Amino acid sequence: MKKHYTSILSNGFGTFASKAFPKPIQKIINHGYVKLMKLDMSDFNDPSTYPTLNKLFTRSIQSNPREITKDKNMMISPVDALVSDFGEIIEGKAYQIKGMEYGIQELFGKHHKEASKEVDGGQFANFYLSPKDYHRYHAPQTLKITSITHIPGKLYPVNFPLLRNKKELFIENERVIIEGKDQYGKTFIMALIGALNVGKMVITFEKSINTNSNIREPQHYKYDNLTLKKGELFGWFEMGSTILLFAPKGCYQPKLSINQNVKFTEDIGTLS
Numbered sequence: 001m002k003k004h005y006t007s008i009l010s011n012g013f014g015t016f017a018s019k020a021f022p023k024p025i026q027k028i029i030n031h032g033y034v035k036l037m038k039l040d041m042s043d044f045n046d047p048s049t050y051p052t053l054n055k056l057f058t059r060s061i062q063s064n065p066r067e068i069t070k071d072k073n074m075m076i077s078p079v080d081a082l083v084s085d086f087g088e089i090i091e092g093k094a095y096q097i098k099g100m101e102y103g104i105q106e107l108f109g110k111h112h113k114e115a116s117k118e119v120d121g122g123q124f125a126n127f128y129l130s131p132k133d134y135h136r137y138h139a140p141q142t143l144k145i146t147s148i149t150h151i152p153g154k155l156y157p158v159n160f161p162l163l164r165n166k167k168e169l170f171i172e173n174e175r176v177i178i179e180g181k182d183q184y185g186k187t188f189i190m191a192l193i194g195a196l197n198v199g200k201m202v203i204t205f206e207k208s209i210n211t212n213s214n215i216r217e218p219q220h221y222k223y224d225n226l227t228l229k230k231g232e233l234f235g236w237f238e239m240g241s242t243i244l245l246f247a248p249k250g251c252y253q254p255k256l257s258i259n260q261n262v263k264f265t266e267d268i269g270t271l272s
Contacts, residue, residue: 006155006196010212013197014238017054030056037132058135058202058236066265068231072183075141075252075269076230077262078190079243080134081127084163086256089246092116094124096170097163098258104246106171107191111149111220115179118187121249125256125268128158129240131197136236137243138264139228141271143180143188150209150219151175158195158242170244174211176201180228182251182271189246195239202235231265 021029030047033039033056041047043061050056069076085095093101104124105116129135153174156162162169174194182188192201194211201211205228206221228234245252255269262268 004154010155010197014054014200014212017057017238018052020051023048026051026053029053037130039132043134054238057131057238060136061134066231066263068265069267072142072230073271074267075271076138077127077264077266077268078138078140078245079127079129079136080263081129081243081261083256083258083260083262084126084128084160084242085258086123086125086254089120089122089124092120094244094246096126096168097160100163100167100169102168102171106168107175107244108177108189109149109151109218111147111218112177112179112189115187115189119189119246119248122247123249123252123254125245125254127243127245127262129237129242131240133240134264135238135240136233136264137192139230139232139234140190140245140268141188142183142230143228145178145180145205145223145226145228147179147220147222148203148206148209149177149221150211150215151177152211152213152215152218153194155194155196155212158193170242174201176203176209176211178203182247184251184271186248186251188251189244191244191246192235192237193242193244195241197239200238201241202238204233204235 027048034047044059108116176192178190203209253270
């Protein structure tokens, strides 16, 4: 099977973004990107200090560190992002945006069929990371990770025009499905959605996952003793994309509004 054109374009951009140009040229590239995308660099190093554009994309917070709440029943935002939609999962359906539903079983894939049943009737929340955002993702609550699946796919943009007009966009795109148990033993799912120019989705605890590659079949991994603590870093997007959260009925009460901008560590709801 030939690579989809979106994957080819993303590979090309990824190659450019990962190349270290001579310092004067790299400085122009980095500062140009910051200006073009209107990046807020107040929590980060000076743009000229990053040796590649990719290092600028995946920058870590350097100043004003975010404080992780000690309230065990507070869900925190795992990312800096825009809330594109949230709500109830009804008859196995969630929404990529209002009016555009999709099946969560199709999103999760064959390795997480039971999980799709367990979260049916519960809550979903979508967080869109634009190219200007901080691209690292963190655990929204303490989770015992039970399995993870890399599902290859296309890399269509996940911007609002596509969300509004392309059916089952999340299902067509490459994704990583992370299944775990919360502090009460309830199933919790995080889905990382690839997008155009996202050369990679990095998972720090599973080095075998290689996104936007020649892999054509889902790759599944199980764990017996792996826990992510609330706020713990577990990877990053190389460019902007989307992270989706799913919880069973009665386990999560969102504290969100559509088109709300959220920051990593901010309160996004209550666990029970």
